[in-house]
Amino acid sequence: MTTVDQPVDVLLRDGSTVQLRQISPTDAPGIVAMHSRFSERTRYLRYFSPYPRIPERDLIRFVTVDHRDREAFVVLAGDQIIAVGRYERLGPQAPEAEVAFVVEDAHQGRGIGSVLMEHLADAARRNGIMSFVAEVLPANGTMLRVFADFGYQVQREYADGVVHLSFPIAPTEATLEVQRGREHRTEARSIARLLAPRGIAVYGASASGQGVGAAVLGHLRDGGFTGAVVPVHPSASTVAGLPAYPSAVDAGVPVDLAVVAVPPDAATAVVADAAAAGVHGLVVISAGFGEAGPEGAAAQRALVRAAHAAGMRVVGPNCLGVANTDPAVRLNATLAPALPPAGRVGIFSQSGAFGVALLAEADRRGLGLSSFVSAGNRADVSGNDLLQYWQDDPGTDVIMLYLETFGNPRKFARLARRIGRAKPVVALASPARPVGVGDTDGPDEVAVAALFAQSGVIRVDTVSELLDVGVLLANQPLPAGGRVGVVGNSSALTGLAATACAGQGLAAAEGYPRDVGPSAGAAEFAAALAETAADEGVDALVVVFAPPLPGQLTDVDADVTAALPAALALGKPTVATFLVGRLPAGVPAYGGVEEAVRALARVHRYAEWLRRPPGVAPELAGVDRDAAQAALRADTIDPAALLAAYGIDVVASVPVDSADGVADAAARLGFPVALKAAAPGLRHRLDLGAVRLGLPDESTLRQAYAEVAALFGADVLVQPMVPPGVACVVELVEDPAFGPVVGFGLGGVATELLGDRAWRAVPLTDTDAAELVDEPRAAPLLRGHRGAAPVDRAALADLLLRVGQLADEQPRVRSLTLNPVLARPDGISVLHAQVRVGGVVARPDTGPRRL
Numbered sequence: 001m002t003t004v005d006q007p008v009d010v011l012l013r014d015g016s017t018v019q020l021r022q023i024s025p026t027d028a029p030g031i032v033a034m035h036s037r038f039s040e041r042t043r044y045l046r047y048f049s050p051y052p053r054i055p056e057r058d059l060i061r062f063v064t065v066d067h068r069d070r071e072a073f074v075v076l077a078g079d080q081i082i083a084v085g086r087y088e089r090l091g092p093q094a095p096e097a098e099v100a101f102v103v104e105d106a107h108q109g110r111g112i113g114s115v116l117m118e119h120l121a122d123a124a125r126r127n128g129i130m131s132f133v134a135e136v137l138p139a140n141g142t143m144l145r146v147f148a149d150f151g152y153q154v155q156r157e158y159a160d161g162v163v164h165l166s167f168p169i170a171p172t173e174a175t176l177e178v179q180r181g182r183e184h185r186t187e188a189r190s191i192a193r194l195l196a197p198r199g200i201a202v203y204g205a206s207a208s209g210q211g212v213g214a215a216v217l218g219h220l221r222d223g224g225f226t227g228a229v230v231p232v233h234p235s236a237s238t239v240a241g242l243p244a245y246p247s248a249v250d251a252g253v254p255v256d257l258a259v260v261a262v263p264p265d266a267a268t269a270v271v272a273d274a275a276a277a278g279v280h281g282l283v284v285i286s287a288g289f290g291e292a293g294p295e296g297a298a299a300q301r302a303l304v305r306a307a308h309a310a311g312m313r314v315v316g317p318n319c320l321g322v323a324n325t326d327p328a329v330r331l332n333a334t335l336a337p338a339l340p341p342a343g344r345v346g347i348f349s350q351s352g353a354f355g356v357a358l359l360a361e362a363d364r365r366g367l368g369l370s371s372f373v374s375a376g377n378r379a380d381v382s383g384n385d386l387l388q389y390w391q392d393d394p395g396t397d398v399i400m401l402y403l404e405t406f407g408n409p410r411k412f413a414r415l416a417r418r419i420g421r422a423k424p425v426v427a428l429a430s431p432a433r434p435v436g437v438g439d440t441d442g443p444d445e446v447a448v449a450a451l452f453a454q455s456g457v458i459r460v461d462t463v464s465e466l467l468d469v470g471v472l473l474a475n476q477p478l479p480a481g482g483r484v485g486v487v488g489n490s491s492a493l494t495g496l497a498a499t500a501c502a503g504q505g506l507a508a509a510e511g512y513p514r515d516v517g518p519s520a521g522a523a524e525f526a527a528a529l530a531e532t533a534a535d536e537g538v539d540a541l542v543v544v545f546a547p548p549l550p551g552q553l554t555d556v557d558a559d560v561t562a563a564l565p566a567a568l569a570l571g572k573p574t575v576a577t578f579l580v581g582r583l584p585a586g587v588p589a590y591g592g593v594e595e596a597v598r599a600l601a602r603v604h605r606y607a608e609w610l611r612r613p614p615g616v617a618p619e620l621a622g623v624d625r626d627a628a629q630a631a632l633r634a635d636t637i638d639p640a641a642l643l644a645a646y647g648i649d650v651v652a653s654v655p656v657d658s659a660d661g662v663a664d665a666a667a668r669l670g671f672p673v674a675l676k677a678a679a680p681g682l683r684h685r686l687d688l689g690a691v692r693l694g695l696p697d698e699s700t701l702r703q704a705y706a707e708v709a710a711l712f713g714a715d716v717l718v719q720p721m722v723p724p725g726v727a728c729v730v731e732l733v734e735d736p737a738f739g740p741v742v743g744f745g746l747g748g749v750a751t752e753l754l755g756d757r758a759w760r761a762v763p764l765t766d767t768d769a770a771e772l773v774d775e776p777r778a779a780p781l782l783r784g785h786r787g788a789a790p791v792d793r794a795a796l797a798d799l800l801l802r803v804g805q806l807a808d809e810q811p812r813v814r815s816l817t818l819n820p821v822l823a824r825p826d827g828i829s830v831l832h833a834q835v836r837v838g839g840v841v842a843r844p845d846t847g848p849r850r851l
Helices: 025-037 040-047 056-063 112-126 141-148 173-195 212-222 264-276 294-309 352-365 383-392 409-419 445-454 463-475 491-503 522-534 560-568 593-611 625-633 639-645 659-669 698-712 749-754 766-774 793-809
Strands: 008-011 017-022 070-077 080-089 096-103 131-136 155-159 162-168 199-203 228-232 257-260 281-284 313-315 321-324 331-334 342-349 369-374 398-402 425-428 457-460 483-488 540-545 574-578 654-656 673-677 691-695 716-720 726-735 739-746 757-761 813-824 827-830 833-837
Touching: 008 173, 017 112, 017 294, 025 056, 025 070, 025 080, 040 096, 070 112, 080 112, 096 112, 112 131, 112 141, 131 141, 141 162, 173 281, 173 313, 173 321, 173 369, 173 383, 199 212, 199 264, 212 228, 212 257, 212 331, 257 264, 264 281, 264 294, 294 313, 342 352, 342 383, 342 463, 352 369, 352 398, 352 463, 383 398, 383 409, 398 463, 409 445, 409 739, 425 463, 445 457, 445 757, 457 463, 457 593, 463 593, 483 491, 483 522, 491 540, 491 593, 522 540, 540 593, 560 574, 574 593, 625 639, 625 793, 639 833, 654 659, 659 673, 659 698, 659 716, 673 698, 691 698, 698 716, 726 757, 726 793, 739 749, 739 766, 739 793, 757 766, 766 793, 793 813, 793 827
Parallel strands: 096 131, 199 228, 199 257, 257 281, 281 313, 342 369, 342 398, 398 425, 425 457, 483 540, 540 574
Antiparallel strands: 008 017, 017 070, 070 080, 080 096, 131 162, 155 162, 321 331, 321 369, 654 716, 673 691, 673 716, 726 739, 726 813, 739 757, 813 827, 813 833
């Protein structure tokens, strides 16, 4: 939510940043100054007249709004207002408002109009305005395109020389697609400007050659950067053999990137100097910011604010740096003295120290690098920005991420789902929930791993696994299935490989493993590999070789590794463990059989995800969003009304605390009834005697109440009986790594004890919902286990979709539990619901664009 106290920074079409905030009366001088810079054409197109100056009466009205019926936002570049947009409601309580905005000539064409439109529409919707109207001169083609390109259903009328536009402003799939497309292009462009600069200014490199600044400067110089390298030093004329200047602008060359290695208290002065030179972004190597306590956090906020005000993005602080191996750039602005060879893998590391180790190991394994970014404290640029960039980068085929935490989990999951369809994303990220984060039970480690898989992310546990998978993806095609042909010259190793395949969800193909024997020569080994690669029953190859005697080959005239290229030519992924000899380029080599098979299995699961249809979010009948809002606006939330607004009916439940109350409730509901202890943890505990079912008359009911009250207290619930079914549980929780997630499992003490739940991140597709129903280990009970009739699994999937839509649209709902849900062949019954809500919060990855 944008408020007077919370201005937001936004990215424009060219990748630069500006600030957007609500207008205030103190903006009057800035509005007058902006108006004075307008061309005559801009004034005429906005005001339909020359309007050479703003009368005092109009100026007061422009800058004085109530932020409800009249709203206005200004856009600032630095301290200068460069655009203003406003809406004004067409009468008291009217559902329509007139919208208009104007952008200073020098800043037109940068996408400011679309940003203003997003924020104005969001503010209007929150104030009950449902549609906008606008009047535009036919000659104002730019403004007409802004409205037309937004995805709204715009109606046009031409009268009296003016084009009259009207359109509803409720978000739709079309408007979200347009907004996210703009988000993608602006974020990708902002990163592209960092990774392919024309020139680089280095601040904080000492003339003595000591310190991190000097180290980065040396790596830039020695790495062959193709642009200008400008050391900025207050007194030295040369640094590291390069001409130095007291200010970046003094160098007289284009400078797009600044590397900053100065103490925190000097950082804002560096920002000002870099801005004067036209720098687009900062890579802040220096420590002592957010990681150093409250004072450092304040310095970090000031740094980012100053950089954004100057239109710049920030990598870091406390980061390792950035690199780009493109021969046209050859950028090594990192603390790593050497980079891996040029290749097609993009690497993001949150940790600087970890990034050094990662680059060194990638170099050792020959994993080719396209670009690298270490985000450090992630004060601005994050892994999500890099995903946006790498999606369209023609030089990157594989994306590898090291993630300590998620800044915007919903956005990460959304981007990964989209990008993973084109390029594999491998993430080293802990499956464990951070200690002290979240106040409800949620996905366990196995379930979190499944959530990554749902988004198409190949999650790994160690640096070694990250590189194991990366090397395979970078050099080999994806497997067409899970049938593995194991070939080797050691029965022990081939047997071990076959066992490892079974443990990783792969299967040894029919007729394998194949042991050619320890005495087999290169020709025999090559023939076996060629036959396996040509076998239509084999989807991937695992090749193992061990010398019969240490340091000796069986055929001294031919290296068995020479047999591999012919097998690779048939297009099936091949992994190898050779205990002697050097593998040819393009063959992923592993130190052990288990590592090779594990990497192959992870890539196989990713390939399976690609083959599955992505699913769609179906339009659900019976959803009433206005009723849902009414249920949440009440002083005391009405859970039943909220659920009913999403088509989820809960069986009536009457709370009572006396025998007479029980009898009256049963008379209203009609016998037979169920009697349950009221405490949430007891409502489904038939095994403890807290639930009594099928009570046929008042006498039996009163006797049951006396027994339950004696054991569990006077407060009970009375419900009408419904047909029996398989008890299920549906949950919604807020997960720290993925945002809202929906869980499904079967009811009962045993399944709860074992944590037999499947989880998916919101929003759910029809594919997600179907997989949720089938994934729990106890799911066979739903399909007719041991002769029982199968339940209506489609009804369960529909229920999950409704819970997912509620979670997606109602951020105030923090958790939800439906327990039990009885599933039968003819449908389902939700017996109990528990809903917990919180205050209004801005949920990440919703609303108009902002950094």
